[in-house]
Amino acid sequence: MINLKRIRQQLLKFLTRHGYIYVQGEHWTLKHQRWLTSLQFDQPWLRDVFDSIFTELQHCNQRLASLDKQVEQLAQSEAYREPVGLLRCLHGIDTLTAISIITEIFDFGRFACAGQLMSYLGLTPSEASSGERQGKGSICKTGNKRARRLLNEAAWHYRHAHVISRALQTRRKGQPQWAIDIANRAGVRLPSNLDISVTGLRYSIKNSEIPGINIMQPCVPWLTNGLRSFWPCNGPAHHIMNMFLLTANVSTC
Numbered sequence: 180m181i182n183l184k185r186i187r188q189q190l191l192k193f194l195t196r197h198g199y200i201y202v203q204g205e206h207w208t209l210k211h212q213r214w215l216t217s218l219q220f221d222q223p224w225l226r227d228v229f230d231s232i233f234t235e236l237q238h239c240n241q242r243l244a245s246l247d248k249q250v251e252q253l254a255q256s257e258a259y260r261e262p263v264g265l266l267r268c269l270h271g272i273d274t275l276t277a278i279s280i281i282t283e284i285f286d287f288g289r290f291a292c293a294g295q296l297m298s299y300l301g302l303t304p305s306e307a308s309s310g311e312r313q314g315k316g317s318i319c320k321t322g323n324k325r326a327r328r329l330l331n332e333a334a335w336h337y338r339h340a341h342v343i344s345r346a347l348q349t350r351r352k353g354q355p356q357w358a359i360d361i362a363n364r365a366g367v368r369l370p371s372n373l374d375i376s377v378t379g380l381r382y383s384i385k386n387s388e389i390p391g392i393n394i395m396q397p398c399v400p401w402l403t404n405g406l407r408s409f410w411p412c413n414g415p416a417h418h419i420m421n422m423f424l425l426t427a428n429v430s431t432c
Contacts (some may be wrong), residue, residue: 183239190232194218197225247275254278267350268362271336275327284328300327341366 192205201214215233215374220226254263254274264275290296297303301322307314320327327354341363 183243186232186236186239190215190229190236193232195229220409250275250278255300265358268347268354268358270339270341270347270362270366271333272352276333279329280326283323283329299323300330302327337366 184311194200199218201211203214204210218229220229251274253259254277260406262281263274263277266272266280267274272280284296284299290299294303299322301320301324302318305316305318305319343363343366351362
C-alpha cells in the first residue's frame with residue numbers, strides 16, 4: 180500500500196510538471212484511468228518515463244488485488260471464519276480490518292478487563308505527576324501501533340448517526356442475533372458520546388478521535404471472546420458486554 184501511494188504521487192507530480200493536469204473529477208477513478216491511457220506525449224523520452232511509472236502502478240494494483248484475495252481466502256478458513264464474521268458486524272470493520280485485529284492481538288483472553296487491553300494498545304493517558312500534583316496528558320501511544328491505528332480508523336465511522344447500511348446488513352447475514360444486538364448498541368452509544376466540533380476543516384481530536392477509540396476498543400475483545408467461548412445470548416457474555424460498555428467512559432485524553 181505504501182508503494183502504491185508513492186507511485187501514484189510520483190505519476191501525478193510527473194504529469195503536473197509537464198502540463199498534463201486532470202480536471203474532470205477525482206483521481207484514480209475509471210474515468211481517470213482512461214484519461215491516463217489516452218495521453219499523448221510530444222517527446223519520446225516523456226513517453227518512456229510515463230510508461231515506466233505507469234507499468235509499476237499497474238503492478239502495484241495487481242499485487243494489492245492479489246493480496247486482498249489471499250486475505251479473503253484466509254478469512255474464510257475454519258480458524259478465522261467465525262471471529263471475522265463477528266467483528267464484521269460492527270461499523271467500520273470489514274474483512275481486512277477484522278483479520279488484522281485478530282492476528283495482531285491474537286488472544287483477547289490475555290486481558291482480564293478493557294483497561295488492560297487499553298494499556299496494551301497504548302490508549303491509557305500519559306502522566307506527569309510529582310508529589311501532590313497530578314498531571315494527565317494525551318494517550319501514551321506505547322503499545323501496539325498497528326492495532327491502535329486500525330481501531331482509530333474504524334472509530335471514525337461512528338462520527339455519524341447510527342444507520343444500518345445495505346453493506347452492513349450484508350455483512351451481518353448469518354451472524355448470531357446477540358452479536359448484532361451488541362453491535363447496534365455500540366452504534367447507538369458511540370455517536371452520542373462523540374461531540375465533534377468543527378472549526379473550518381479541522382476536527383477536534385479531543386472530542387472525536389480519542390473517545391472514538393475509547394468506546395470502539397472495548398467492543399472488540401468482547402465480540403472475539405464471546406464467539407470463541409460460544410456463550411448464549413442470556414449467559415455471562417451480557418455481563419462482560421456491560422462491563423466493556425461501562426469502561427468506555429474512562430477518559431484517555
